[in-house]
Amino acid sequence: MADKAREREVIEAFRVRMSALLRETWQVIEWPDENDIDAVLLCEQRRAVLDHTLLNSYAEQRRLDSQFVAVANPLERELKAACGDHFVRVLLPMHAMPKREQSAISEALRVVLTAEIPRIPPDGEFHPIAIAAVGGRVQVSREKGTAGTGCFFGRLLNENHLQELEDDLVRAIDSKSRQLAASRNSKQESILLLETTDIATINEVIVAQAFERAAKRTSHAGLDAVFLFDDPLRDHSTHMVWPLKYRGRLPPDYAWMDEFRRAQGALVYAWVDRGPGYVVEANLGNSGDWPPPSP
16 A cells, blocks of 8 residues: 555544544645645534654664564464464564574574574563674573464664654654744644654553653744654554654643543543543643634
8 A cells, every 4th residue: 555545544643533532623724735734624613634644663664574574474474383372472582683694594594593582581571692693692481372472573772762662762863843833823722743663662651751852952933733643453443543642732741642542542442441431621630712822
């Protein structure tokens, strides 16, 4: 699917979710051709310009993800027999698989892990294995497969990966704030929609904390609202939407985060709820006119 088509699916899923959470009618009224706006929304009686961008959890995420998948997916199938009736996890160093060496790396991993996996203590703890082809130690755990069997790959993150996340948020805030400020008019709000499909290295709290730090490093005056569209399954149905800047609140309001979690849990997963399954004005913990003045 083309990136533009997926982008529009994400924006559509976002506006449907916000309509449900706020009990308002949000609709896309225009898909502009210009590069600096991805959609124009009508949110009840308010007009908003929206721009969507992918969030990198660490530097060069898309390139590294592609290289990792090219090596890990075939090996997960090939190493299944070596796992027997156990659940095995293998963690590889983040920068271990340059494209030009993938074939040799895959073969080295297959040979060593086929021999070593049955020798790993079945205690569920990670144990290091030195594999020169990936430039260091690989971490492997093995345990009785009570919930499944097979080999599953993950990655060892860089020590500074949270700094890399913060740096990418600075990039997004800075560029999109200037871009949307130049595109909106006095009767429009501006919304930045950050998308992540990362299921392993970040969550909404980590992103909110990094966003708070990033917002101190650059201007966000052109952004009235910032949301995280968290869609690790990439299915646009089990996604979650998190408010990073909304109704003038910055740093992120963690009471708001909890309210979104509670409400979306009721909507998406039928969680037992302590109150109305929607975000309502009484729960906002914030008063004042909307939209607020730019900071």
